[in-house]
Ligand SMILES: C[S@@+](CC[C@H](N)C(=O)[O-])C[C@H]1O[C@@H](n2cnc3c(N)ncnc32)[C@H](O)[C@@H]1O
């Protein structure tokens with residue numbers, strides 16, 4: 475039964491100053507005159523869905539878009555009205571961070587900021603059509619520190635057209651020098667048919683073979699700097715540097731552990747009691763529906779037991795902690811699991827009361843390939 479038990483809330487703030495060429499998220503450029511109305515709509519949607527939420531939330535995550543591009547008064551009103559949570563994260567673009575914004579976030583109870591750095595090389599930021607300079611990223615981190623933030627995450631991407639191994643090295647070194655508590659390093663995904671892929675397609679193809687090596691390099695550099703590689707693309711300060719804190723992203727951990735979550739806003743996804751809800755992407759339709767007190771248009775997908783088990787395996791094996799075999803047994807190809815174990819790519823616990831499964835370090839580098847082999851055909 476879901477009522478009153480969901481402990482993770484995602485809120486989508488779609489507005490951005492401009493659209494970066496590689497971005498495939500639900501965004502809306504500018505629209506300053508609609509920010510207030512959008513926050514009204516979000517709060518109405520929250521009121522409609524409130525009953526599924528636990529009275530004590532573990533995490534709230536404001537993602538985008540560029541949440542920090544939202545008109546400050548509207549953003550402050552939203553933050554004031556959302557339910558409290560143990561972890562309250564806001565995604566920020568470096569060029570939007572001022573002393574005033576950092577103070578606004580801090581005084582509204584935000585205790586974690588995820589900053590989209592992407593790269594520290596000016597020529598690569600230009601390829602990505604980013605507005606921030608490397609100096610903006612550094613300044614943003616310092617302003618957030620000055621405002622009292624002790625949990626900052628930096629996003630980096632690798633596989634940017636024209637990025638050399640030396641560029642990647644320098645990006646990792648520049649990121650680590652800022653001593654973030656957390657880092658997300660994503661391989662750049664370029665969707666076929668987009669303007670970005672059209673412009674950079676040849677270079678993306680040329681680089682494709684090098685990306686596995688880039689991934690290994692990211693892991694080696696960050697683990698050597700004291701970060702724990704706790705999820706395929708995510709790193710947090712490890713035991714020797716974390717001073718007893720668990721700095722994994724608790725909100726995303728909820729997704730990876732297969733927990734239920736509620737998503738509000740355009741394009742937002744919720745998973746509630748085995749049903750996935752996907753809000754439509756249209757800003758106009760969203761505002762109109764909620765203005766008249768109706769829930770937004772959404773697609774519903776019922777996740778049967780097998781689909782849930784497949785997702786659980788795919789997401790659970792991204793983590794560095796053992797996954798209980800119970801719950802995923804029906805989707806694991808036992809013969810493939812044995813073959814993979816012999817090749818040193820997966821490991822089974824022998825002595826735990828509840829049998830578990832983990833990818834070895836080598837298995838984690840191969841990631842998706844190993845999980846695909848492990849999954850029984852369905
Ligand atoms: C949806 S964005 C929102 C954050 C913020 N607006 C920004 O641009 O920094 C969250 C993160 O997703 C990652 N991301 C966005 N588009 C991507 C792509 N095409 N491939 C890989 N990562 C991407 C970036 O690292 C980005 O920081």
Ligand code: SF4
Nearest residue numbers: 490493494497538539
């Ligand atoms: S600022 Fe972030 S969300 Fe907005 S278009 Fe650029 S990458 Fe996408």
